[in-house]
Amino acid sequence: MVKHIVIWKIADGEDKAARAGDIKKNLEALKGKIKELRSIEVGINCIDNEYSADVVLTAEFDSKEDLGRYQENPDHKAVGQNYVRPYVKERRVVDYEI
Numbered sequence: 001m002v003k004h005i006v007i008w009k010i011a012d013g014e015d016k017a018a019r020a021g022d023i024k025k026n027l028e029a030l031k032g033k034i035k036e037l038r039s040i041e042v043g044i045n046c047i048d049n050e051y052s053a054d055v056v057l058t059a060e061f062d063s064k065e066d067l068g069r070y071q072e073n074p075d076h077k078a079v080g081q082n083y084v085r086p087y088v089k090e091r092r093v094v095d096y097e098i
Helices: 016-028 064-072 074-087
Strands: 002-010 039-044 055-061 088-097
Touching: 002 016, 002 064, 016 039, 016 055, 016 074, 055 064, 064 074, 064 088, 074 088
Parallel strands: none
Antiparallel strands: 002 055, 002 088, 039 055
């Protein structure tokens, strides 16, 4: 199994709460649309400090190949293009096998 974690910081000047809510809603809506996606959870930061990010995604896949298919899926790409990339200034990713 592969766990995929992505952490974002939303750009300054954006309505962070609204953008974070849009990211959460639209990413979690992928559950059931993309067969390779075993589970998905999107969290919004609730304690702000100098080290904080704004949004975190945790998703699970059966294999690295399934993660790759998820990343290339048109529904996933559309969420990134419309709800994530325009508003995010920083992104970090960790993928690991469990």
